[in-house]
Amino acid sequence: MIFNSVVFLIFLPIVFSIYWLLSKKSLKIQNTYLLIISYFFYGCWDWRFLFLIAASSLIDFWVAKKIKASEKKNTKKAFVGISLVMNIGLLGFFKYFNFFADSLVDLFNLVGFHADYTTLHIILPVGISFYTFQTLSYTIDVYRGKIEPSNSIVQFFAYVSFFPQLVAGPIERATNLLPQFQKKRTFEYDKAADGMRQMLWGFFKKVVVADNCAVFVDQAFADPSMSSSGELFVGMIFFAFQLYGDFSGYSDIAIGSARLFGFDLKQNFAFPYFARDIAEFYRRWHMSLTNWFKDYVYFPLGGSRVGLNKKIRNVFIIYLISGFWHGANWTFIFWGFLNALYYVPLMLSKRNRRNLEIVAANSFLPSFRQGYAIFETFIVTCFIRVFFRADSIEDAFLYIKRIFSFQGNTWGNLDKISIAVIVILLVVEWINRKEQHGLAIGNRPVYVRWGSYMAVFLIILFFGKSSTSFIYFQF
Amino acid sequence: MKKYIKKVSLFLFVCFVILTAILLKYGGNIDHFYNKFTTPKAKSMILGDSRAMQGIQPEILNEAIKSSDKDYELPMYNYAFTIAQTPMGPPYRKSILRKLDKETKNGVYILSLTPWMFCSGDDYNDDLGEFREQDQPPHNMIYVDVNPNYEYILRNLNLFSFRHVFKTNYLLHKDGWMERKKLSKDEFSFNARKKVQKDMITEFLDYYKLSKVRKQSFYDLIKDLKKHGDVFFVRSPIDLDILEIENKFYPEFDNFIDSVATSNNIRYFNFTRHPKLKEFSNYDGHHIDKKGGELFTKALADSILSVNQ
Structure with a gap:
């Protein structure tokens, strides 16, 4: 069951209505109900993986209790180790086994030893990269004393499997989400109404922006040698909007859905295409993952409070791991490497924390300098993303090489609708760039609000396309 | 909560009203099949794949055969789809019977037949009741005669293209006939379209195999339809090189249809051997265009009338 399906549009109001009918009863009923529907939601993909998520949740629930009960630091560490080994082990087996095996065989063959093995047919359980990180943060935070272990297995299981964000995030920290499961939710009109607005905007980004751009992008990346430089350049730019529309659209629908049930999830995208440098870009892009890596990998490594060499090492570690998290392919690792290369000069010149506030915070339009910085950051990240999208590093280099070959003088079958919807996206998000999401217009006059709702609905209806998945499901 | x-x-009501208005006004522009499920049950029907859906125009047939001595129960309804949806088989048969007005005693049923309609690929096991078309319309529908048809929207939303309200390149008429519009008529465009069709049909050669289950369902369908009126078999006109591919795949096709027709006392009109074959113009070697369709439908009506004289 994916968000942009009729089934979900039927599922959500039914689940919502029953949830608030039950809300008069008790917290336990609310949580039990959410757990059941979350498992049902996940089971719609593949019911077999319900055992996996249940086992993972159970072990982390138990580990957290043991950490709390242990008095010796070493014992606590050992239990955190169990959680780490179990979660990373699950991820490693389901996501990376074939990658490591393939790479090892390639390495042996490269140095002259003949090696062979048969690839295992491992199906990647949807959402595993997200929920393993979520449960890991729980046990680590219990170990660090930031949060008390949950006393209710239902609460904890519901937190891990909470259906709006289970499949593709945001990766919620236990410190933010778990306490919300420990308190009975009451219906709040403003929260629910804003949740609906955010969902509507999420649908626009997914089915209008991302899925329209996808058509051109798929053609451009299918065989770069058959496309002109212009087509490849447009394909690269469109991919930026496809990826943003797809993933941030999913996040908006997830956060909006959660708000309907009385939950506040963390903002996952804060208008990253208005970022003025790469550091700001990643503070605004997939924020829940960036912050996860920052808190659980970067800071423990010393962060930026170490010597120069270690500082640079830490940046590379973070970006390489981030690349590897996205997928078992050298393209993602290289993508991470390029991001680190782009970031390091900024850090060395101590300009990486220069742009902490949103651009043009006190004016409507950016200055020329700000505009140029936004443009430059966007273009460079687009080129780096070619490695994210291409099937192999060689393909990515070929793609970029062909862009600069200036061959062919066409822009291809350029879809004017895609361009129009990208412009709409950018204009609306620019206007609301200080808000939590693009359609945060709750304080505007009623005709603006309703006019916007109807306009977005009509654009979705007339220009939406239907795809059967979200890009980030594969991660 | 009440607020x-x-x-x-x-909000949902306004969206619903807008959607309904669009469906009522532009239902034939925004989806290839939607209109077929918004009309009442049919007394007489044209059945088959895309050749029949685009090639046989019910309005012309109605006009021509209403003068028949047989006093057929009209109007005709074009309940043909494409080869992806309507190969012969239990799913199509079931849907035809849903659309058919069971009270009909003297209807006309034109079955437009191609070799591919009796075939299955290896991906599905017909013997186990698995059919490649089963998840598609009209087989995933229960209600085939309500207007507006929300069931169709709920089940097949991904098939709609609402932007065609602004730019139409086809129109599915209320009588089920699909008219292609705005087709460029130059030779280059024709050849490009024909190449697509030829490549597709050539791929069929490797993929498809004749299916006993589909043939059995064809016999069953004939029995069902004969209870309600006269049945006619038709092989639509197509370009000779595409016909050659079909005949290479199933050389005995005409003999097979002939034998079924004879044993069931049905007439088989094979327009691939028609003397005026070239006059039935098409736009891709495979599908008859509007003008060719008019001539073809008239010729078909004449053939039906000649049987009854």
């Missing part, structure tokens, strides 16, 4: 439900309901 929230009121406002959300108002």
Whole structure:
């Protein structure tokens, strides 16, 4: 069951209505109900993986209790180790086994030893990269004393499997989400109404922006040698909007859905295409993952409070791991490497924390300098993303090489609708760039609000396309 | 909560009204099949794949055969789809019987037949009741005669293209005939379209195998339809090189249809051997265009009338 399906549009109001009918009863009923529907939601993909998520949740629930009960630091560490080994082990087996095996065989063959093995047919359980990180943060935070272990297995299981964000995030920290499961939710009109607005905007980004751009992008990346430089350049730019529309659209629908049930999830995208440098870009892009890596990998490594060499090492570690998290392919690792290369000069010149506030915070339009910085950051990240999208590093280099070959003088079958919807996206998000999401217009006059709702609905209806998945499901 | 439900309901209601208005006015522009499920049950039907859906125009047939001595129960309804949806088989048969007005005693049923309609690929096991078309319309539908048809929307939303309200390149008429529009008529475009069709049909050669289950379902369908009127078999006109591929795949096709026709006392009109074959113009070697369709439908009506004289 994916968000942009009729089934979900039927599922959500039914689940919502029953949830608030039950809300008069008790917290336990609310949580039990959410757990059941979350498992049902996940089971719609593949019911077999319900055992996996249940086992993972159970072990982390138990580990957290043991950490709390242990008095010796070493014992606590050992239990955190169990959680780490179990979660990373699950991820490693389901996501990376074939990658490591393939790479090892390639390495042996490269140095002259003949090696062979048969690839295992491992199906990647949807959402595993997200929920393993979520449960890991729980046990680590219990170990660090930031949060008390949950006393209710239902609460904890519901937190891990909470259906709006289970499949593709945001990766919620236990410190933010778990306490919300420990308190009975009451219906709040403003929260629910804003949740609906955010969902509507999420649908626009997914089915209008991302899925329209996808058509051109798929053609451009299918065989770069058959496309002109212009087509490849447009394909690269469109991919930026496809990826943003797809993933941030999913996040908006997830956060909006959660708000309907009385939950506040963390903002996952804060208008990253208005970022003025790469550091700001990643503070605004997939924020829940960036912050996860920052808190659980970067800071423990010393962060930026170490010597120069270690500082640079830490940046590379973070970006390489981030690349590897996205997928078992050298393209993602290289993508991470390029991001680190782009970031390091900024850090060395101590300009990486220069742009902490949103651009043009006190004016409507950016200055020329700000505009140029936004443009430059966007273009460079687009080129780096070619490695994210291409099937192999060689393909990515070929793609970029062909862009600069200036061959062919066409822009291809350029879809004017895609361009129009990208412009709409950018204009609306620019206007609301200080808000939590693009359609945060709750304080505007009623005709603006309703006019916007109807306009977005009509654009979705007339220009939406239907795809059967979200890009980030594969991660 | 009440305020929230009121406002959300108002929003959904407005969306619903807009959607309904679009379906009523542009149903034939925004989806290839939607209109077929918005008309009443049919007394007489044209059945088959895309050749029949685009090639046989019910309005012309109605006009021509209403003068028949047989006093057929009209109007005709074009309940043909494409080869992806309507190979012969239990799913199509079931849907035809849903659309058919069971009270009909003297209807006309034109079955437009191609070799591919009796075939299955290896991906599905017909013997186990698995059919490649089963998840598609009209087989995933229960209601085939309501207007507006929300069931179709719910089940097949991904097939709609609402942007075609602004730019139409086809129109599915209320009588089920699909008219292609705005087709460029130059030779280059024709050849490009024909190449697509030829490549597709050539791929069929490797993929498809004749299916006993589909043939059995064809016999069953004939029995069902004969209870309600006269049945006619038709092989639509197509370009000779595409016909050659078909005949290479199933050389005995005409003999097979002939034998079934003879044993069931049905007439088989094979327009691939028609003397005026070239006059039935098409736009891709495979599908008859509007003008060619008019001639073809008239010729078909004449053939039906000649049987009854």
